[in-house]
Amino acid sequence: MATPPLFSHSLFTLPFSHATDFTELADNCERFVEGLVECHDPVEKLAICARLSACLALLQPTLTEPVPQHLQASLTVETLPTRSPLFEPEPDQMGRYCQLLTHLLMSKTLSDEMERVAGDLLQDLVGYFADTLKAPRWLKTEDGVMVL
Incomplete structure:
Protein backbone atom coordinates (compact mmCIF):
# COMPACT_ATOMS: atom_id res chain seq x y z
CA MET A 1 0.00 0.00 0.00
CA PRO A 66 -9.39 38.98 27.91
CA VAL A 67 -11.69 36.22 26.66
CA PRO A 68 -13.39 37.55 23.51
CA GLN A 69 -17.08 38.33 23.89
CA HIS A 70 -18.12 35.78 21.27
CA LEU A 71 -16.46 32.95 23.29
CA GLN A 72 -17.83 33.87 26.71
CA ALA A 73 -21.11 31.96 26.22
CA SER A 74 -19.26 28.75 25.27
CA LEU A 75 -17.12 29.05 28.41
CA THR A 76 -20.04 29.73 30.76
CA VAL A 77 -21.89 26.87 32.51
CA GLU A 78 -24.80 26.61 34.91
CA THR A 79 -23.19 23.80 36.91
CA LEU A 80 -19.53 23.08 37.44
CA PRO A 81 -18.13 20.07 35.59
CA THR A 82 -17.66 16.91 37.63
CA ARG A 83 -14.09 16.64 36.37
CA SER A 84 -11.33 19.25 36.08
CA PRO A 85 -8.17 19.00 33.99
CA LEU A 86 -5.45 17.31 36.01
CA PHE A 87 -1.85 16.40 35.41
CA GLU A 88 -1.27 13.12 37.21
CA PRO A 89 1.41 11.07 35.48
CA GLU A 90 2.53 7.83 37.06
CA PRO A 91 5.75 8.23 39.11
CA ASP A 92 7.83 6.23 36.63
CA GLN A 93 6.61 8.42 33.75
CA MET A 94 7.32 11.57 35.77
CA GLY A 95 10.83 10.30 36.40
CA ARG A 96 11.31 9.82 32.64
CA TYR A 97 10.03 13.36 31.96
CA CYS A 98 12.56 14.77 34.44
CA GLN A 99 15.36 12.65 32.99
CA LEU A 100 14.53 13.77 29.45
CA LEU A 101 14.60 17.44 30.40
CA THR A 102 17.87 16.94 32.27
CA HIS A 103 19.47 15.32 29.21
CA LEU A 104 18.09 18.05 26.97
CA LEU A 105 19.64 20.72 29.20
CA MET A 106 22.95 18.82 29.29
CA SER A 107 23.01 18.61 25.48
CA LYS A 108 23.43 22.41 25.26
CA THR A 109 21.39 22.46 22.03
CA LEU A 110 18.79 24.96 23.24
CA SER A 111 18.87 28.71 22.91
CA ASP A 112 19.39 30.63 26.15
CA GLU A 113 15.67 31.47 26.27
CA MET A 114 14.57 27.86 25.69
CA GLU A 115 17.14 26.64 28.20
CA ARG A 116 15.61 28.92 30.85
CA VAL A 117 12.11 27.63 30.01
CA ALA A 118 13.27 24.00 30.11
CA GLY A 119 15.03 24.66 33.42
CA ASP A 120 11.89 26.21 34.89
CA LEU A 121 9.82 23.25 33.69
CA LEU A 122 12.34 20.82 35.13
CA GLN A 123 12.24 22.65 38.46
CA ASP A 124 8.44 22.47 38.56
CA LEU A 125 8.36 18.82 37.52
CA VAL A 126 11.05 17.72 39.97
CA GLY A 127 9.26 19.59 42.78
CA TYR A 128 5.97 17.92 41.88
CA PHE A 129 7.72 14.55 41.53
CA ALA A 130 9.41 14.85 44.93
CA ASP A 131 6.19 16.02 46.62
CA THR A 132 4.31 13.10 45.09
CA LEU A 133 6.90 10.56 46.20
CA LYS A 134 7.03 11.99 49.75
CA ALA A 135 3.25 12.40 50.13
CA PRO A 136 1.49 10.39 52.87
CA ARG A 137 0.31 6.97 51.73
CA TRP A 138 -1.41 5.75 54.89
CA LEU A 139 -3.72 7.35 57.43
CA LYS A 140 -3.88 6.30 61.07
CA THR A 141 -7.50 6.06 62.26
CA GLU A 142 -9.26 4.69 65.29
CA ASP A 143 -9.89 1.54 63.25
CA GLY A 144 -6.27 1.09 62.22
CA VAL A 145 -4.20 2.21 59.27
CA MET A 146 -5.94 3.00 55.99
CA VAL A 147 -4.31 3.16 52.56
CA LEU A 148 -4.86 6.56 50.96
Missing part, protein backbone atom coordinates in the same frame (compact mmCIF):
# COMPACT_ATOMS: atom_id res chain seq x y z
CA ALA A 2 1.41 3.37 -1.00
CA THR A 3 2.06 6.01 1.59
CA PRO A 4 -0.11 9.08 1.01
CA PRO A 5 1.75 12.27 0.02
CA LEU A 6 3.08 14.22 2.98
CA PHE A 7 0.89 17.30 2.67
CA SER A 8 -2.37 15.50 1.85
CA HIS A 9 -2.67 14.59 5.53
CA SER A 10 -5.31 16.70 7.29
CA LEU A 11 -2.83 17.94 9.91
CA PHE A 12 -0.88 19.74 7.21
CA THR A 13 -3.91 21.48 5.77
CA LEU A 14 -5.53 22.46 9.06
CA PRO A 15 -5.94 26.24 8.81
CA PHE A 16 -5.03 28.60 11.64
CA SER A 17 -3.73 32.13 11.89
CA HIS A 18 -3.32 35.04 14.31
CA ALA A 19 -7.11 35.53 14.04
CA THR A 20 -7.92 31.98 15.21
CA ASP A 21 -9.61 31.81 18.64
CA PHE A 22 -7.50 30.46 21.50
CA THR A 23 -9.93 27.57 22.02
CA GLU A 24 -9.49 26.45 18.42
CA LEU A 25 -5.72 26.89 18.68
CA ALA A 26 -5.76 24.67 21.80
CA ASP A 27 -7.77 22.03 19.89
CA ASN A 28 -5.26 22.22 17.04
CA CYS A 29 -2.36 21.74 19.45
CA GLU A 30 -4.02 18.59 20.77
CA ARG A 31 -4.53 17.31 17.22
CA PHE A 32 -0.88 17.97 16.35
CA VAL A 33 0.39 16.16 19.46
CA GLU A 34 -1.88 13.18 18.80
CA GLY A 35 -0.58 13.06 15.22
CA LEU A 36 2.98 13.37 16.45
CA VAL A 37 2.60 10.43 18.83
CA GLU A 38 1.09 8.25 16.09
CA CYS A 39 3.55 9.28 13.38
CA HIS A 40 6.58 7.11 12.55
CA ASP A 41 7.93 8.99 9.53
CA PRO A 42 10.77 11.36 10.55
CA VAL A 43 9.95 13.94 7.86
CA GLU A 44 6.27 14.00 8.82
CA LYS A 45 7.20 14.21 12.53
CA LEU A 46 9.34 17.26 11.83
CA ALA A 47 6.54 18.87 9.82
CA ILE A 48 4.00 18.17 12.57
CA CYS A 49 6.39 19.63 15.16
CA ALA A 50 6.71 22.76 13.03
CA ARG A 51 2.91 23.09 12.83
CA LEU A 52 2.63 22.53 16.60
CA SER A 53 5.31 25.14 17.25
CA ALA A 54 3.57 27.67 15.00
CA CYS A 55 0.23 27.02 16.69
CA LEU A 56 1.77 27.34 20.17
CA ALA A 57 3.46 30.58 19.12
CA LEU A 58 0.07 31.99 18.09
CA LEU A 59 -1.59 30.70 21.26
CA GLN A 60 0.94 32.13 23.73
CA PRO A 61 0.07 35.85 23.39
CA THR A 62 -3.66 35.12 23.68
CA LEU A 63 -3.21 33.76 27.21
CA THR A 64 -2.99 37.22 28.75
CA GLU A 65 -5.78 38.78 26.71
